[in-house]
Amino acid sequence: MSKGLWISFEGIDGAGKSTHIESLAKTFESQGRTITLTREPGGTVLAERLRELMLGTDMDPLSESLLAFAARRDHLNKVILPALNLGHVVLCDRFTDATFAYQGGGRGVSLAVLSQLESWVQEKTMEPSEHGKSDDSMGLWQPDLTLWFDLSPEVAASRLVQARTPDRFESQSVAFFERVQGAYAKRFELDPKRFLKIDASLTRHQVWQQITRGLTAKGWLSIMVPTPQASSQAS
Ligand code: TYD
Numbered sequence: 001m002s003k004g005l006w007i008s009f010e011g012i013d014g015a016g017k018s019t020h021i022e023s024l025a026k027t028f029e030s031q032g033r034t035i036t037l038t039r040e041p042g043g044t045v046l047a048e049r050l051r052e053l054m055l056g057t058d059m060d061p062l063s064e065s066l067l068a069f070a071a072r073r074d075h076l077n078k079v080i081l082p083a084l085n086l087g088h089v090v091l092c093d094r095f096t097d098a099t100f101a102y103q104g105g106g107r108g109v110s111l112a113v114l115s116q117l118e119s120w121v122q123e124k125t126m127e128p129s130e131h132g133k134s135d136d137s138m139g140l141w142q143p144d145l146t147l148w149f150d151l152s153p154e155v156a157a158s159r160l161v162q163a164r165t166p167d168r169f170e171s172q173s174v175a176f177f178e179r180v181q182g183a184y185a186k187r188f189e190l191d192p193k194r195f196l197k198i199d200a201s202l203t204r205h206q207v208w209q210q211i212t213r214g215l216t217a218k219g220w221l222s223i224m225v226p227t228p229q230a231s232s233q234a235s
Contacts, residue, residue: 004084005033005220008095010184011149012177013170014156015200020147020211021091027212028089031222036083039093040072043079047071055167061107068099069117076122076141095143096122097187102169105183106176145218147211148188149200153177 007024009017025035041051050071054064072095083090096118103109124138153174160170188195196214200207215221 003087004090005088006080006084006090006092006143006145008092008097008143008146009149010094010097010101010146011151011198011200012101012153012156012180012184014158014160015149015151016159016204016207017093017147017149017200019204020149020208021093023208024211024215025091027221028091033089034087036079036088036090038075038079038090040075040095040098041068042071043075043092044071046074055169058168061103061109062113064107065099065103065109065114065117068103069121072096072099073121081141092143095146097146097148097184100187101180101183105179105181105186106169106172142194144194145215146195147214148184148195148197149207150184150197151200153181155201 009021011017021037025037028035040047041054042048050067053059054067054071059067080090080092099118100111100114104111104114119140122140122142124141156177157174160166188197196211198207198210198214202210212221
C-alpha cells in the first residue's frame with residue numbers, strides 16, 4: 001500500500017495547468033510534505049528520450065501510443081511508485097488520461113487498444129509471498145486525484161497564440177482539440193470520483209481557489225492558502 005499522495009494534471013494545451021502545478025508544489029512543501037514533481041511523457045532518462053521522439057517526429061498514432069505507454073512503464077517503476085512508497089506527494093503533469101485524450105480522441109486510436117495497454121502497463125500485481133498467489137489483480141495504478149483543467153478549445157487556442165514555438169500537438173487544429181476535449185470528458189464520466197474538474201476559463205486566482213478548496217475538502221491541505229505569486233492576475 002502506498003503512503004504517498006499522487007495527483008495528476010490534465011487538460012488541452014493552453015488550459016493553464018503549469019503555473020498551478022508549481023504553486024501546489026510550494027504549498028505542499030510549506031505544509032511539510034516532500035514533493036516529487038514530474039511529467040509525462042517523461043520523468044526518466046528513457047522516458048524523456050521517448051518524449052522527444054513523440055513530440056518531434058511524425059509517426060502513426062499507434063506508434064505514438066506505444067511510445068507513451070513504454071515511457072509510462074519506466075516512469076511508474078522508477079519514479080512514481082518509489083516516491084509514493086517514500087510518502088512523497090507526486091505531482092505529475094499528465095498521465096494516462098492524456099493518451100486517451102490525444103491518441104484516442106485526437107488521433108483516433110481505438111479505446112479498446114488503449115485500455116489493453118493501460119491494463120498491461122499499470123496493473124497492480126500482488127507479491128506471491130504476501131498473498132499466496134502470483135496472478136491476482138488488484139486493479140490498476142492510477143493517480144489518487146486528477147485535476148482536469150476544463151477549457152474550451154477556442155479559448156485555449158487564443159491563449160496559445162502568444163506561447164512559444166508549438167510542438168506537434170500544440171500546432172493541431174481546433175477540431176483536433178475538440179476531439180481531445182471530448183475524450184477527456186468521457187474519461188471524467190467513466191470515473192468521476194478520481195477527478196476534480198476545474199473551470200479553467202476563470203482568472204488565475206479563481207482557478208487556484210477551486211484547487212485549494214478541492215484539496216482542503218479531501219483533507220490533503222490543512223488550510224485555504226493564497227496563491228504563492230500575484231493572486232489577482234488573470235491566467
Ligand atoms: P505538455 O504537457 O503540455 O508540456 P509543455 O508544457 O512542455 O507543452 O505537452 C506534452 C504534449 O504531449 C501535449 O501536447 C500532450 C501530448 N501527450 C500525448 O499526446 N500523449 C500522452 O500520452 C501524453 C502524456 C502527452
